[in-house]
Amino acid sequence: MVMKTANKMSKSTETVLSELLKARFPFLYISTYEEERVLSVIRSVAADVNLIKTPRRVYTWRLTTGITDEFSQKVGDTAAPLKALEYIEKLDEAAVIVLQDFHIYFGGNGKLPDFHVIRKLRDMVIKLKLSPRPKNVIFTSPFLVLPNELQKDVTIVDFNLPTFEEIKSILNEMISVNEQAGRIRIHLMEEEKEQLVNAALGLTLSEAENAFARAMVEDGKLDVDDVDVILKEKEQIIKKTGILEFIKSDLRMEDVGGLENLKRWLQKRNRSWLDSASKYGLSAPKGVLITGVPGCGKSLISKAISSMWHLPLLRLDIGKIFSGIVGSSEENMREAIKTAEALAPAILWIDEIEKGFSGLGSNGDSGTSARIFGQFLTWMQEKSSPVFVIATANNIQSLPPEMMRKGRFDEIFFVDLPTKRERMEILKVHMGKRLHDASVVGSFEQSPETLSELADSTEGFVGAEIEHLVVSALFEAFSENRSITLADFERAIENTVPLSVTQAEQILAIREWANIRAITATPQEDRVDYNGAPPRKPEIPKPENNENNDIHAARGGRAIDF
Structure with a gap:
């Protein structure tokens, strides 16, 4: 399925949205659960003369209310979708009309779309473009549902989850309010505050606020140990995907005997995703591939990293990626990557990776395994989000050479007999x-x-x-x-x-x-005799x-x- 997508990572949502409004794109589609936040952004852009030359009034439509103006006043009998579209068509002013949950008329999940609504939308395309006063329609919905008939007329706008600064602003506001009230004890250094904010990345503003509130009331204080409380909120997101698994691990690095060389490497990269690392010109590490003798602690140390770094540990089962429906395997991999990035900074653990990609080179799956593998390698090479990938392998020789190329993993460690x-x-x-x-x-x-x-x-x-x-x-x-x-x-x-x-x-x-391809996880002093x-x-x-x-x-x- 091919769709036009406005996805410019180097530009903010506000900038992309303003450009599309000025260019008179008739239909935009924003998929998000954050209704109030997306409406706030749309209203801000529509009223900012520095972003768009002609300010626009913002109307909203819901099935329960019909079309309402910026004062939440109804503007006629417009609850029915066709009535609402007729009102938009006749509207004689510069406006942005936000249709909330309009996807229910687009079909999907075995249901046929409302063809009268689809036809009416297609009839409106030219009229919206040629209107003497600029008008744009924006669909907002938690899900991306788009019938084939509208794919060429609707432009998808990415609406990213809250940024570090937005979540930090919420946290600072909550800290200020509770400090003034004297109800909560705050024990946070600036770097520890960064850790809390980073732990909340991937949550909506509402979810982040709930997580911080829960952390405060749980023991009457807020400190760096409350990272674990925030990670519990993230666990809910993982459970809903069905592809990734949130791993709860009480293991500490002290519970892993030996492997000091690997431990030191990991310790030096702790907190490298924080802003303080940018002073040194450092970016977050990409990941490690750990191979070696079965039973020597590869999986154990993978779980212990989560405790050392205070980051969520997500396990990716390659077997769950593959599905019997043509094209769904690739979509599952995209969804897994998108979820991991939404929860970043995070650790993505792939255990026995060689088994997951064992079908490479065979013709039995019409090249699905090769496409999934290529998709994963491309992401590993180009990812900028702080998702640290830990891949373990017993039969390393069965992995293709592309996996070991520099740029995919920071280092390959070998775990031998202790x-x-x-x-x-x-x-x-x-x-x-x-x-x-x-x-x-x-x-x-x-x-x-x-x-x-x-x-x-x-x-x-x-x-x-x-x-x-x-x-x-x-x-x-x-x-x-x-x-x-x-x-x-x-x-x-x-x-x-x-x-x-x-x-x-x-x-x-x-x-x-x-012997020549990996670095031993055991330091030199432990290998004597x-x-x-x-x-x-x-x-x-x-x-x-x-x-x-x-x-x-x-x-x-x-x-x-x-």
Whole structure:
């Protein structure tokens, strides 16, 4: 479906609207839920002699009232659509007539349009253009519904959600009112206020005001911790799309053992979407592609970024994008991107991205997969909104080379089998989560010596396997109603065959790929004396990249530390 669209990103809505009014475009269409805000903008433009030479009076039409003037006074019996259009046609003054929810006569959702209304609108096109006094008709509606007959005559005007400045103005006004009343305690630095405003981007003015009000009354104060309250309002938007999923994560970076190189990279880019970053000439980072051995923490750290950055985490399931209706898959991808950008700054997480685009190159879907993939890559390359994309992949070799090109992702990180130091951290994290009751802990001590001994025994284990062995050891103690012992952990280790053995060849292939294409998520100091395989089971062959077969060759990924 082809439609004329007035979409000039470099110009404000007011500027675009004024140009279209001056050029006497007969029919404009603005799709938005914010009726009062769009009417305020239309009235402002129509009365501003600096924007349009001939000021226009603004009339509005609703099914419940008919046409009313700027004083909300009815102007005749105009509730019926044809009566309203006849009144507009005969109106002898410069005017802008806003028809609210007129889309109900345009059909859609299996309903036929009102052909008498459609014909009347088409008859009016030339009369509006040649009218001695300029007249423009603007349709406003929450939905874009346009019959084929009107596609060449109606121009769509983008009406963006409130800007940073508009939301900040609302917040400042609410803070001022409540401070004067002495009802709410305000604890906000200027940068923290920016974080609250950024968290509210993507909401309408009404939604943002409601979110700030809820944050204030919840505990009688307003501070940076109320970002989470605002994100709850955003969750409602995500639930209504059906394509994106809002992920609630209580994970902190402290809950992720190891991967310090990746953590430092992320920490340095925290708050880079705030205005303070513009002083350094920085733009918000585009995203990272994280590949590596399954079960080593790729998904875990993706969830933890949301807590570190205080940003909403949106999960995109590529499978939900594809649909049986021709053309709907592309529309689903556009809708997902539009929603993510509306909620920016935000984090968009695509787990196991290689599975989502596995149909590339096949003819079974008439090229749909390739078009969706190309659409996503183009957006990644050109996006200016602060949507940070985290893509994880296990079988990185199945991804096309276009995905790895610079400009799509800021960096590609490789997550290998955890080193001894990382295994100690992972053991400490999972023991700390579960060993709270004194009767369960008994005489067992989480001493550095104990952690070191267990780490030595678990060489070649991935993080998920280490978590499982902690759980298995606790089940051993639970089944016998006694305290945990070191022997329980040792027994769980002996009963586990790690992925490094069962998938040795696949891990080697991933390492060889990452050796020159990715940066290791583990810092150099943690890779000292690392073998990469459990000592009591067959070792994973090490890539022979040089005559010394050093650590960098044994572990995939360039040895760059952040």
